[in-house]
Amino acid sequence: QTTVTGNVTDQATGGPLPGVSIVVVGTSTGTTTDFDGYYTLTVDDDAVLQFSYIGYKTLDIPVTGPNLDIVMEEDRAQLDEVVVIGYGTTTVKDATGSLTAVTSEDFNKGAIVSTDQLLTGKAAGVRITSSGGAPDAAPNIRIRGGASLSANNSPLIVIDGVPIDNTNPAGVNNPFSLINPNDVDSFSILKDASAAAIYGSRASNGVIIITTKKGTSGGPKFNFSTNTSISTVSSKIDLMDGPTYTKFINEYHPTYSGLLGTANTDWQDAIYRAAVSSDHNFSARANLFNKVPTRFSFGYNNTEGLVKTNDYERYTASVKFTPTFFDDHLKIDINAKGISSEKNAVDEGGALGGAVNMDPTKPIYDNSPGNRFGGFYQNTILDDVDNPTRLLLDGQWNPLALLLQRTRPEKVQKILGNVEFDYKMHFLPELRAVLNLGLEASTADIEESFSDNSLATYKFDSSNNDINTNYVFNPGVNYRENQSITNQTMDAYLVYAKRYEEGFLTNFDVQGGYSYQNFRNDGNKEEYRYNDETGIRELQIDAQNPNNRYFNELNLQSFFGRTNLNLFDKYLVTVSFRADGSSLFSKDNRWGYFPAAALAWKVNEEDFLKDSQVINDLKLRLGWGKTGQQDITGAVGFYPSVPLFEAGSSTGQYLQGVALYSAKPFNEDLTWEKTTTYNAGIDFGLFANRLINGSFDVFYRETSDLLAKVPVAPGQGLTDSFVKNVGETESKGFEVILNATLLSNESTNLEFYSNVSYSRAEVTDLQDVSRISADGSGIPTGTGVNIGYHTVGYQPYSAWVFRQLYDTAGNPIHGAFADFNGDGITDNDDRYFKSLRPNWTFGFGFNFNYNKFDFSTSFRGQIGGQVYNSRRLTSGWIDKAVPNNSNSLSNVLDFYSGAADYNFVDIQGNIPFSDYFLEDATFLRCENIVLGYRLDDILKNTSMRVYGAVNNPFIITNYSGQDPENFNAIDNNFYPRPRSFTLGLSVDF
Amino acid sequence: DDLNTEPLVEQSLDDLLANDPDAVSGILSRLYASFALSGPDGPSSGDISGDTGESPFLRGIINLQDFTADGMKNRWGDDGLDQLTTTSDWDENNKFFGYMYNRIYYTIPQANNLLSILNSVSIDGQDQVVGEVKFLRGLAYYYLIDTFGKGVLVTENEIGVSAPLPEATRAELFTFVENDLLEAEALISNTKSYGRANKAAVQMLLAKLYLNAEVYIGEDRYSEALTFIKKVIDEGGYTLAPDFVSNFSGDNDSSSEIIFTLIADSETSQSYGNTTYIVNGSMGSETMPIINFGAAEGWSGHRATKAWYGLYEDNDDRGELFWTEGHNYEMADYKAWTDGYPSVKFRNSGFSTTLPATTFSSTDFPFYRLADAYLIYAECVLRGAAGGDASQALNYVNEIRQRSNANTIGLSELTLDFILDERARELNLEGQRRTDLIRFGKFTGSSYIWPWKGNTAQGTSIPDYYNLFPIPLSALEANPNLNQNPGF
């Protein structure tokens, strides 16, 4: 026998864990840790000790010596885990709605710039698609596919209790880049109406609640983490190189051979780079004055985009105080986050498109003495061959020059803060009053300027006809924008919660309150123009609006209430109600009412399961609720329901001596879009410690009074297309989450997790019309040509296409399509619908620990869905190469390698609507592979983890273009997603 | 109540009327601007969906009236425009039909809106403004009648009606426009005001409506056409500009001949769809000294065909307004810039003043001018209109010809065929040609062919239903009461 002593600490905080139960396995012998986490126990030499503590993972540890210090890890899967829901919290055990929690251990790892990247692929029914590989690329997040057509389909984001603005600050594409991912503690995703309805107005598309890390009640703890990564382009477009292109021109366009050069330039290589990025974070947790748990963090991120000059830099700081007063009667939660970021925005279309179009036989640089453009090669043309007076730019502009000759820093400073007072009444402890005051404020500054000799500023002095001296460049500022956003939030509510020791009602709570939000976005722009006579850039003053000011304000106010009933500790009932008013609608149509109800049955609490060894947990959930949508500001601005006039700008005047005013379109009948969701779910845990656990949810959703931008009946509105409450959609689907601990012993742990979701929506009614063309589905044959339609009887956002015909060798026949109705004519009656968005998405991964090594990998993907390969359309036809309005050639896809089909001589008429351009977007992407090693106690109380990660190492797909993962399903000028290699270090002390 | 958010940049009608005494003129200005500009915020703003550059009214008129006809072709190969140029494969998906249709139905409700405002306010010269608005609405409807042949009839009385309106026939639209314009003629003054319509402009539109009545409604209304064109000539106070090309130069705002103009200004009224489209589109550095025509950029798009420049005698000055150097007389390939001659009739350079080369054109578009009125007079006489005089007709035609040093003709040469050719010589690229060819029965069929008619180099027959354009898909989708034109 031996006496074992030791200390048990919390892995996350390093603080001592008092009251941990320690049992010798196979016996009833045991003890618990003291207030400082220490224990002493006398056991056999070969004993195995089981350490357990509520909320922490149970550990079975064999005795190896007299000292056994134990670090315990919080078990996020534990049913008692607190989950944040709207205006309160619950536990997984008692949750009635469909909600998914994703906590830090599940987060994606590696080269992570923005918070959304933590979550990608991790939550069932949540599809996150970045718009590309730029450091600030906008994420498109859809929970269960989204419900709206033209209104905002993004979920509501709530950060530490503050619902944030849907409008990004100027220059910011990704709102999640304004939160340091290292500060995030957990995500709660509310998917069904019963969970989300308490957020009523803005919850139609689900809610993502982000909670940041808290301070500690133990001793001070510090963390420093740092990583550096290098990123490369994972896939380029299959274009012709110089020699191949020369062959192509000589073969297909011999009359243009004279325009060929002799260089061999890969213009994609010219604009891309191996990008180096680094991320450094420091955080401290302490219990200030032994009273105020506090967390402080500072972060610095420097990310290089794959496209040259696309640099991103961010400083973040956050502080959180969670003091309590009056014997814990008053809890105060104070959060403040400050962010300062600067991004050099690049002209993605100009650079990415230019690299595709630019003739590969032309050099990047031109060092001839006559070069005007700072040493960059540029094709030019004389204005008059016989008697030239001007040397004009011609054809594609050198894409590298476009990048290097312009700077456009977009700077944002933002603070996001809130103070929440939670007061438990002294006279009636069951009654709490909560007041939450939040502020989201930002300023954005954009300044675009050009260097000397920039192509974009090359102009002429018309008083001078000497071709050698009559040009001017205009270095300096070309555009400025300043903006300030001020959003105020105030929630106030009362909660009465009572627990009964007897009777059928175990506990019950009821709450009611009021919420106020005001979003204000105020900015101005400085615009310039070039003087036709002098060629000099000058400020353009708009007499009616001298600062080019814009001002948008949105106000939302709500009353809400909720009650939870717990019967026999088996049956849970939640009922909520919310009334919302939005300033976007006129007075009569302003208010929407959103009730919800949910039932849950904790089956495992029933007698017949209570002792089951197999079924550990089993809960059935049923939910119903209504949610609303009003955010159409992206489509029609902030004042869509009232008649207004806008003044013409300085270049948009007409009759002399009067200022021009234009009546703006409006729709005074606009009102709330309403979504009703039915959800049934089951949560289960099988075998001991829930070795296998998961959930299954089925939902059905109907949206009515859809806010959609529809064509206006000709003449019956002030323009041809406007938002209207029109029609209905319904959608249905399911989600499965399955997690399994495949291997678990003292040195080795292997966990598998996975999620699969299916959703399918259908447009069921569009009032007067049978289909409307879908925003975002524009194909690059001209502005406003959409391939996507919302059509009654079909999935929203389906491509309306012709069936391409092929010859016996499998080559597409130019312009030949199936004549479905057999009338001998190819027209719209022969087009069919093909859904663009995938119905199936999935994610899975493994976490493997062996002693001090950890290895994890995660995957995600989609089954089905289509991508319109518009690169094939715009660069995959023979005559694309020949100059139009110029004397310079354009590069094309490599016809010889099969990247495009040489039958396509042009792309006119019905050809862009051929399903030939649609390709299956099924893919499986390896999101990351991470390998880490932990060094404990390198110094006293100091532990360190080193790791290496590869992000986006590979993708498996049949798609012939660059990347099948494309939110709008139109693959055009795509900023490639990087493949990144990261080395990182994290030190806790 | 914070839920009543107030805009700070945009203004309500009440604020506008309180803040600017010229507010109504400012709203009227936007209505005129709809014919030349894409939107109120400069060339990149758009009143209607789609490409802002392609959507202005005038660009639509040039595309639909000139490129579909014999004299002008575009070479870009743009989907939609190509089908216009080759008068082939017209269908409801063609966005250029949509632009025209949507622009018409942008202008009409904007006009209705202003009429209803005028019902509720009182300003100086109210009648005049009402007359102008009715003229502009009538002009928009005129193009609906001419191009699509039918639509919905929506007036200030239908504001706020959201249930789709019934389809109105060509005859119903004709009658409405006729009555509205007769009303406008009574209200509007004879004063000439730059860029605005006066009595003569209304009379000109009435004359055109009646002149084409045979096509539009199957009725001979030439006598009424003559009545109104006589008023234009006799009472309008316009005289032929001494030099033809001065009407199409950067300083044409001073022309004595132009009855109704679409203002363009390289600084304050910028658009890719006003004369900028005509001038820049006709310019190409590959073969032309574009600076000489005051253009800072050339888009190498439009060229004339021999069906136009083949009509001139040697000494006719108008026949000199083509750039021939480096270009071929025959248009073997309409997509080859050097096949066919670019027209340099329109230019940014000044006629009597020196102007810098500009990106946007300052040349106003002579929407209606006296020479057109003269030719309408002669045509009405030849078509047997009552009240005309043959020798007067001959005088008018010879005046036009003498101005350009063309040989005068005798009465025996003054035939309808001659008029059609003379209209080409005088008015091509002024948005008239397709209507003229249809009125003379020469647009469809094989009685008259021109290069690339029907998408063959020498030209071939096209079906009669091409006398109207197809109703755009977006309109059919938005109002189920609308039916496609036969043949499409």
Next chain:
Amino acid sequence: AWLISSCDNDDVVPKFTLSQASEDAAFSFSAADEYLISSGTMDNVAERFVWNEVDFGVQTEINYQLQGSIDNTFSAYDPTTEYDSGTLSVTNAEVKVSDLNNLATLLGLEAGDSGQVYFRARAFAGSGEGADAVDSYSDVMTLNISILEETSNEGPNCPSIWVVGAGATDAGWGWDSPIEFLCTDNVYKTNINLTNDAFRFFLTEGDWDSGQNFPFYVDEGYSIDSNFEDALDGDNNFKFIGTPGKYSLTVDTINKTIKLSPPEAEEPNCPSIYVVGAGAVDAGWGWDTPIEFLCTDSVYSMNINLTNDAFRFFLTEGDWDSGQNYPYYLAEGYTIDPLLEDAVDGDNNFKFNGTPGKYLLTVDTINKTITLGIPRAEEPNCDSVWVVGAGAVDAGWGWDTPIEFTCVDGVYSASINLINDAFRFFLTKEDWDSGQNFPFYIGEGYTIDSNFEDALDGDNNFRFIGTPGTYYLSVDTVNKIILLR
């Protein structure tokens, strides 16, 4: 159930693959032996090509094209210069005479020549463009074409010849003013003043060696007008033995004839003279409104209102000194109409002594006569005719709204809205018996516009077969032409 219904209808479309045509395009008619090309028939349909539908094994839009070439292999077929029907959705196409003529020109054929041109039909799916275009061609059909020789007045298209000699009074022997014979389609024709003397043809102006005399033409097999004979002078010139005066002389090198015929009308080709004086009521004494006498071939002829008073001829407008009075003409040997006499005023003006009114006054400077005649018609001087029938949509069969054709100088014309149906001309309104049908005009020797045909209904009405629309229709009873414009 909803899981099953969620199966998408998106992918029910099978893969469509086009195969080669099961049956190629083939013409289903026979070509005529010969296609004649003449300038007057250019707008006529020469042939309607008809072929069968082609099936590529998949339900898709099939289009066709008729190609015409001067090369029977079509290896260098050029749609921009040769015949191209454009894209057709139907299986037939009309080829006009002008289309054949265009090919004939490419072949280099001239009047009287014959040659062969080739046609084939192409069927294709899709646009027909691209390297792997799926298409099918018919066999090549050969058309024999011949260009008719004709005396067209379209202008010279062959070298001129010249006449010199005393018999050609305006020329005489010498190269100062030879008479040029312009040539059109190898036919030489001009108006010439002949007197009973000798002349000769010359191929080259100014070259006496290029002369061609009477025996030359006889040897060439020409039939020569009987008003000519061999002058039997040293040069064997032509000699005119008919009545001296102006004639139209034609040398037709195709049909090998030399013929005289009445002179053709010509435009004014000599300076005007003017009449001023109280006797010419519309003029009076003064130069405000003189009566201009236009001159054609030295003959002045005008309608003039005369009263019993004096007037005088003037050579130059506004010049009193250029007057030519009664004695002047007598001295020149003129025969003067007896209704005119010497006014015996100071100026010895002419004086009219007949019944005041409108007369045709002719001064013939060749035959030296001054005559008064019946005035030339100027006003509508013939009665209207009417058109009734379904083909004239505004009229229809019935007398409610007949189309009136007004008449000037024997030419009836009106604007008429025609559709492809029948109609008839009527001399008298509301008199069905006054109709004149298609065969009537044919019988009268009329040339009828190719847009009309005999309706072959019971009445043999006219039937319009052109593009419906409004036309200007004229019936020229003088030149016997029914023309549509």
